[in-house]
Amino acid sequence: MKHVRIGGYGPGIITEGATIEDGLTRVAAPSFLAAHPTLPVLYAAGELERGWLTAFQVRQEDLSPLDERPSEGDSPCHVAVSPDGGLLAAANYGDGTATLYRLDERGAFAGEPIVLRNEGSGPDPERQEGPHAHQCVFHDGLLHVSDLGTDEIRRYHHDGTRLESIPMSPGTGPRHFAFSDGRLYVAGELDGTVTLIDGDRRTVAPASRREGKNAPSHLQIDGEFVYVANRGPDTVSVLRAADLSPVAEVPSGGQWPRHFAIDGADLYVANQNSGAVTRFTLRDGVPEPTGEAYAVESPACVLIL
Template sequence: MQETFLLGTYTKKSSKGIYTVQLDTETSTLSEVQVMIAESGPTYLAQSLNGVVYTVSANNGNGGVAAYSPDGSRLNIVAEEGAAPCYVAVDETRQLVYGANYHKGEVTVYKIEHDGTLTLADRIVHEEPLGPHENQNHAHVHYADLTPDYRLAVCDLGTDSVYTYDVSEQGTLTLVARYQAEPGTGPRHLAFHPNGRIAYLFGELDSTLTTLAYHQETGTFTKQQKISTLPADYQAFNGGAAVRVTKDGQFVYASNRGHNSLAVYQIHVDGQLSLVEIVPSNGEIPRDFNFNQSEDFLLCAHQDSDNLVLFSRDAKSGKLTVVQNDVVAPECVCVTQKKA
């Protein structure tokens, strides 16, 4: 079976934009990476069910979100002076796109028009107190995506907070709750368990996973557990990156930039985690990774060593085995399954 992944990248060196790579699940091999869309700085992207690609765009001092048709033609871009977002997500139910802007400390909402183009609907700038880490010099929104009950959850690395917003049909945001993480956590990404009642928060600055209970009645999070994603004896630099939960709700995976590894955890009945293994990612700065459709494989992208690594995954134990590590993908920082 052939499955296609989309790859978002920086374009500071040799990268041309958004790439595709195919996985042959029968031979356990990745094909050569191909350019799909020429775009400047498409570091994160998401796809609608009809195949429209919504991507970060950074060009000539302007940043925003661009829309591309399934054949790679640009539909439009909504951009303004300043840094681009670092995360985008699609809301199919309300036909919205969400953006998280790290440098501006803001959440943006865009309306998807009938032709797939975008118009700005709302924006929120965070102004809460900052954490103690040197990288918490400003609000730094790093993630904005849907909760299982269709609220918007937002991670802010600078304010050590996870915000929960109600979203109107027009895309207007209303704050309903804020979870305050421990000082210096640096909330980066959030991944929900399939049961919709548990989420796993990756702290970029302290390299931890926090198990959070999500209360749909109020939109609030409460801490259940917090554990490191690093070996106990590791003291050098690390920055947490991506976190994913398997569809069967049995395992959590997290990538470590610096230690250059993937941490694997088993999920217990109460939602808490126990370590299965920490394995080398076989590259430098594993910024993102994702599973194929059956979750028999995991594809990991490395920002600094420009390579993709394909792992096979044992569904019973959760353990990973390298099967390919020599596929060139320049400056890759986002991996997502292609929908159409």
């Protein structure tokens, strides 16, 4: 049975269940969730000034605490588990620190963390006064970390050894990103763009064609399409993965779409400021409203299991 789990702000809730409204687990500001690839374990980032990472054992419909550790930074906003299930990475937005934890055979945290700090700034004095790690992605044997504050995708070996970063244009403010077919796609929160990096070739396109300021949030590749959520226009855009040409742009069904998840022909959008998760059906890659919306206080992340 499909389960949709939603991390949110407000009192801090992880919602679970086939209909989203089946159950609640209260945690401190679980703004992002990740699942272990082989074990019934769910991880949540507690987006607090003194950040926390919590592991939950998943038993049928219930979540029970398994382990908890500090994120070693300020305001963790993203967590990811390596494909082999041996590592968990967290991005701390507040101070730009990224953290790596080893995971044991139960999926619990093991040993001391590897703390990955950064220095630098960008041209936006309000948003880029220092590093701001935003997303962690395990890809091709490396850990990649987007840094909104320093306009780069940081790269590390799994032992924490740093490699040369992938630079972004000044003022991009890279937020979420994805790899597909040897290409890298990056959503720029500050300049409202999507950047396609294919070897030495770069293509930059607006994430939204609507007027007004846009702060893109989540980006995901599905087949031949790139999907990106637009905060401000409150839309979801569909671009062609080959060249970022526009395909469609539809209302997100709420306000401030912070995150979304695709599961087959279903698209779930977490509209943070209107307290709703809306479901769409994908037809030829284009989201069509189903009329279904689920009330969740300040939803920030959607995870489908």
